[in-house]
Amino acid sequence: MARAGLSGARLAQAGAELADEVGFEQVTVSALARHFGVQVASLYSHVRNSDDLKARIATVALTELADQAATAVAGRAGRDALHALADVYRDYARTHPGRYTATRHTAAASVLGEQYVAAGRRHSELVRAVLRGYDLDEPTETDAVRLLGSTIHGYITLELAGSFSHSEPSAGDSWPRIIDALDTLLRSWS
Amino acid sequence: MARAGLSGARLAQAGAELADEVGFEQVTVSALARHFGVQVASLYSHVRNSDDLKARIATVALTELADQAATAVAGRAGRDALHALADVYRDYARTHPGRYTATRHTAAASVLGEQYVAAGRRHSELVRAVLRGYDLDEPTETDAVRLLGSTIHGYITLELAGSFSHSEPSAGDSWPRIIDALDTLLRSWS
DNA sequence: CTGATTTGCCTAAAGGGCTTAGGCAATTAC
DNA sequence: GTAATTGCCTAAGCCCTTTAGGCAAATCAG
Numbered sequence: 001m002a003r004a005g006l007s008g009a010r011l012a013q014a015g016a017e018l019a020d021e022v023g024f025e026q027v028t029v030s031a032l033a034r035h036f037g038v039q040v041a042s043l044y045s046h047v048r049n050s051d052d053l054k055a056r057i058a059t060v061a062l063t064e065l066a067d068q069a070a071t072a073v074a075g076r077a078g079r080d081a082l083h084a085l086a087d088v089y090r091d092y093a094r095t096h097p098g099r100y101t102a103t104r105h106t107a108a109a110s111v112l113g114e115q116y117v118a119a120g121r122r123h124s125e126l127v128r129a130v131l132r133g134y135d136l137d138e139p140t141e142t143d144a145v146r147l148l149g150s151t152i153h154g155y156i157t158l159e160l161a162g163s164f165s166h167s168e169p170s171a172g173d174s175w176p177r178i179i180d181a182l183d184t185l186l187r188s189w190s
Numbered sequence: 191m192a193r194a195g196l197s198g199a200r201l202a203q204a205g206a207e208l209a210d211e212v213g214f215e216q217v218t219v220s221a222l223a224r225h226f227g228v229q230v231a232s233l234y235s236h237v238r239n240s241d242d243l244k245a246r247i248a249t250v251a252l253t254e255l256a257d258q259a260a261t262a263v264a265g266r267a268g269r270d271a272l273h274a275l276a277d278v279y280r281d282y283a284r285t286h287p288g289r290y291t292a293t294r295h296t297a298a299a300s301v302l303g304e305q306y307v308a309a310g311r312r313h314s315e316l317v318r319a320v321l322r323g324y325d326l327d328e329p330t331e332t333d334a335v336r337l338l339g340s341t342i343h344g345y346i347t348l349e350l351a352g353s354f355s356h357s358e359p360s361a362g363d364s365w366p367r368i369i370d371a372l373d374t375l376l377r378s379w380s
Numbered sequence: 381c382t383g384a385t386t387t388g389c390c391t392a393a394a395g396g397g398c399t400t401a402g403g404c405a406a407t408t409a410c
Numbered sequence: 411g412t413a414a415t416t417g418c419c420t421a422a423g424c425c426c427t428t429t430a431g432g433c434a435a436a437t438c439a440g
Contacts, residue, residue: 006388029427029428041391041430044428045389046388050426106353142359146345150347152340154339158339174332184378193405218397231398231399231400231418239398385438385439386438387435388436389435390432391431392429392431392432398424400421400422402419403418403420410412
């Protein structure tokens, strides 16, 4: 019988794609086995269990997102960098909703640790790099990291959940104005 | 055999408490049946299915939170009202993490609709009431509603996930400073 | 290239959650 | 007190997870 050529990495990758199609919560060891035309038990040679699979998907997504964010921020500063960074997150969430959800699957930290945590650190560093254009002192800079993270993540989460779709203006119109407001705020933060 | 005295409302209430203990995702028809010392199938006379149960819990939580928010905002305006409102959300999430998570279980809208949606509208109205202290024109007021919602919800989500627990200052220290920054921003929003 | 070892996928089986169907007993209504 | 209703029960089927043990394909030694 021909082998399917599975591996931890291929499962994580296929799982990420599946997450975008059916939602991260619906990604299951069984569904992935069906996708590869393979018995469910066969996947357990490559992932420890369901949590491990989800953690791997989360790590793939968080790393991919960090790569895109790094590219977007490179060579920009201030307001320009802020918009570029914010847009990367929002665009990623809109094109890859399952993967975006996966990035927040924080159980990943306790299961895989290492790579997931490393990707998380890259994100923090990128936000701090953008904030260097606003010269803030500690602890204000940390407050600002948290403000940006909260607002961006919060907006994306609510938009993905459809919270903005039943009222005017469109979610896409409010977005740049809100990022601009944050830029103004950062510029004048004591 | 003595009856347990179940009802949709009691299940929703017990489910909410269970959510705070074990996490909203772990609230299951089976777990709830165990809690009442009753056979699993018995719950199906009171809730349509698992989604219905979760939607009821979400509605209980969203309504309870709206009540608390309304009380907190009553008689306050401007910065004062903003802090009071924001604190209600954060405190609720910290004391009732399972219930807070439940409030964002938006599948609830499509299952139960009515009450859940009504509670959601109350939240929007409260935020708009607070914003009346900052006189903003449309569409800026809507942008501001979304900014506040995003930042507050985002911060709470990240804090609950432990994202702020491995760095200084504490999540409790950044919070009032971030809300103050939002107050300043709203005061000067074009 | 052949034989031994490793590795990949398989079958089998057990446990748990969800859900429906149908029955008996406790409660409520008359 | 009897009849109608309602509440909880047993039984059974389906899906997902996970472990154990086996056979065959790939890989490695000589």
